[in-house]
Amino acid sequence: MPPTTLAGMRPRLILGAGLTAAILLLAGCATGPDTGPTAITGGKGDGNPAQSSSSAPQGPVLAAPRNDLGWTDCAKAVSDRFGMTAPAGTSIECASFTSPITPDQQSAELLTIDAVRARTAATPKDAPPLVLTTGTDMPAQRALLMLTAGDGKSILARNPVVAVEMRGTDSRSTIDCMTMLDSSTIVNNGIAGYPGPLRAPAALATAQRIDRLAKSGSSAADSCNDTLTPNQVNFTSVLAASDLDALRVRWGVDRLAVLGLGEGADVALSFAAQYPDRVGRLILDTPTSFGSNTRDRASTAATGVQRALTTYASRCAQIAQCSLGGNGLATIASVVNKAAKGDIPDISDTNVLTAITTALGTAISDADRAALAAAISAADRGDTKALTTLVSTTTGLRDSQPQLLSRCNNSSGTVGLDQVPGLITEWTKQNPITGTNAALSLVRCNGWATSQPAKAPTSYTTAPLVLAGTNDPINGSDASTLNAGFTEAGTAPISVSWDGLGYSVLAHSSCAADVVGDYLGATPLSGPAERACPS
Numbered sequence: 001m002p003p004t005t006l007a008g009m010r011p012r013l014i015l016g017a018g019l020t021a022a023i024l025l026l027a028g029c030a031t032g033p034d035t036g037p038t039a040i041t042g043g044k045g046d047g048n049p050a051q052s053s054s055s056a057p058q059g060p061v062l063a064a065p066r067n068d069l070g071w072t073d074c075a076k077a078v079s080d081r082f083g084m085t086a087p088a089g090t091s092i093e094c095a096s097f098t099s100p101i102t103p104d105q106q107s108a109e110l111l112t113i114d115a116v117r118a119r120t121a122a123t124p125k126d127a128p129p130l131v132l133t134t135g136t137d138m139p140a141q142r143a144l145l146m147l148t149a150g151d152g153k154s155i156l157a158r159n160p161v162v163a164v165e166m167r168g169t170d171s172r173s174t175i176d177c178m179t180m181l182d183s184s185t186i187v188n189n190g191i192a193g194y195p196g197p198l199r200a201p202a203a204l205a206t207a208q209r210i211d212r213l214a215k216s217g218s219s220a221a222d223s224c225n226d227t228l229t230p231n232q233v234n235f236t237s238v239l240a241a242s243d244l245d246a247l248r249v250r251w252g253v254d255r256l257a258v259l260g261l262g263e264g265a266d267v268a269l270s271f272a273a274q275y276p277d278r279v280g281r282l283i284l285d286t287p288t289s290f291g292s293n294t295r296d297r298a299s300t301a302a303t304g305v306q307r308a309l310t311t312y313a314s315r316c317a318q319i320a321q322c323s324l325g326g327n328g329l330a331t332i333a334s335v336v337n338k339a340a341k342g343d344i345p346d347i348s349d350t351n352v353l354t355a356i357t358t359a360l361g362t363a364i365s366d367a368d369r370a371a372l373a374a375a376i377s378a379a380d381r382g383d384t385k386a387l388t389t390l391v392s393t394t395t396g397l398r399d400s401q402p403q404l405l406s407r408c409n410n411s412s413g414t415v416g417l418d419q420v421p422g423l424i425t426e427w428t429k430q431n432p433i434t435g436t437n438a439a440l441s442l443v444r445c446n447g448w449a450t451s452q453p454a455k456a457p458t459s460y461t462t463a464p465l466v467l468a469g470t471n472d473p474i475n476g477s478d479a480s481t482l483n484a485g486f487t488e489a490g491t492a493p494i495s496v497s498w499d500g501l502g503y504s505v506l507a508h509s510s511c512a513a514d515v516v517g518d519y520l521g522a523t524p525l526s527g528p529a530e531r532a533c534p535s
Helices: 075-082 140-149 151-157 180-187 206-228 237-251 264-274 294-316 328-340 349-362 366-381 385-398 401-410 417-430 435-443 479-488 510-519
Strands: 023-026 091-100 110-119 130-133 161-164 256-261 279-285 465-469 494-498 530-533
Touching: 075 091, 075 140, 091 237, 110 140, 110 161, 110 237, 130 140, 130 237, 130 264, 140 151, 140 161, 151 510, 161 237, 180 206, 180 401, 206 401, 206 417, 206 435, 237 256, 237 264, 256 264, 264 279, 279 510, 294 328, 294 349, 294 366, 294 417, 294 435, 328 349, 328 366, 349 366, 349 385, 349 435, 366 385, 417 435, 465 479, 465 510, 494 510, 510 530
Parallel strands: 023 110, 130 161, 130 256, 256 279, 279 465, 465 494, 494 530
Antiparallel strands: 023 161, 091 110
C-alpha cells in the first residue's frame, strides 16, 4: 500500500516518469498440460464432425513480440510483495515501458509501466502472449500468481500470459492524495481508524456511518483534486485501455489477445471499443457489469457475493477439515455482525467481509478454504488473531489509495444520501450478509465527479469468449449482464459456464484452460457456443 499522511497533514503527489502502474507479464508457469476434466458441450446433436482446420476460416493473426522488453530477474521482489512464491521451475523477470498519461496528447507526461514475466522451459518461445488485465478489484500480479498455482496453469504451457495492472494501482505508485483518516473511514465504510484502534465506536447507527462516510468521501475528493491536478481524472478503466495499446506498439505487433479478469473486463471491453482493429482475441473471465451504473453494479455484487458465501458454507461442510460446521453461513454472519457491533477489537464489518471474500476468491485448494474456515470459527469464539492478520493482508490488496481513486473515477450515476438507508433495508432483506456494506459503498465516492459510462464496442473482429463463473466472492460476477451489449454489437459470444468457487474461472479450471488454449489458436473454435466445465 502506498505511504499515507497523518490525519490533517497535506497530502502529496510525485508525478513524472517514475509514476508507475505496474504490469505483470507471466509467460508459462506449468511444466506441461494438465490432463484435467474436459468441457461438457451442448451442440446440435446432429452427429456431424467438427469442421477440419484445413477448411476452417482463419482468425485474426496473433504473433509473438517483435521487439521484446529487457528482462531482469525479480522473483524475490514479487514474492516478498505478496507472500506467495511462484511454483518451482518458474522464472520471474522484470522490465518496463512507457505509456502517455493522456493518450490523445503527444506531449503528455509518460507513465512508467512496470512489467514482470514468468515463464518455464515448456513455454513456447514463438507463442503469442495472452494479455491479462484486472481492474481496481485485485492487483494483476496477485491474480497471476494464483493462475500459476491453480488448475488453469496448463494454459501457460501453450501461451505466455501478460497481466496488466490498472494504471496507478501498483505498490510503488506515489499517488498519496488522501489523509489517513479519510482513507481509513472510506475503507471501513464510515468507521474511522488508521491504524487501530478505531477512532469511533464500531457500533455506529446507520445514519452516523453514512454521514461520516459522505464527509470523508467529499474531503478525499477535494484533496485528490488539489493534489493531482491536472491528472486526477486520468486513472480510469477507459484510459487503462490505452496502456494495452502502448504495450502492443512497444512489442511491434498488430493485434493483442486480451483476457479481462473481474473488473479487468471493463478495461478489455474499452480496449475493444477504442481499438477494434487491434483485438485478435477477447476473453472475459468472471466479468463485472460493463456499462452499468454504480448502483446496479453494487446491487449485482451484493447478490453475487452472498451467493458465493452461501455456496462456500455449503461445500465447506463437506470437507473433513472444515471447522464451520453444519451452518457455516450463520457463523460467517455472526462474525460480521459482531464486528458491526464493535465486539471485535479494531476490525469493522467491512474489514471482515473484505478479508473473507478476498481469501475465498484467491483460494486454490480445499486446504486454503479450510484455513479460512478456521480463522472465521476462531473469531466467532473470540480468538481474532488469524482474522486480524487476514484483514491486514487483504486491505492492501483491495483498498489502496490508488484503487480508491480509480474506483471513484470509474463511477457513473449518482445515488442520493437519502436513498441509502432504504437500499440498506431492501438489499439486506435479500442478502443478509452483504446488503448493508454494498449499499454503504455507494457513499464512498460522495463529492466526486460522476463519469459517463464507458462506450461499448459496436462490433467485434472475433467472437468474444466469456468464462462465466457463478460463485465469484470478489465482485459477485453475473456475466449475463453483458448479453445486451453483445446483441447490440451483432455478435454471439462463446460462453463457458463454471459453478466452482473462486475469482477467475481460468485460474481454477483446467477445462477452461483447454478451451482458452484452443481459442487462441489460428482457427476459430468449432462446436457449440454454450459450454460448461465441471467444478
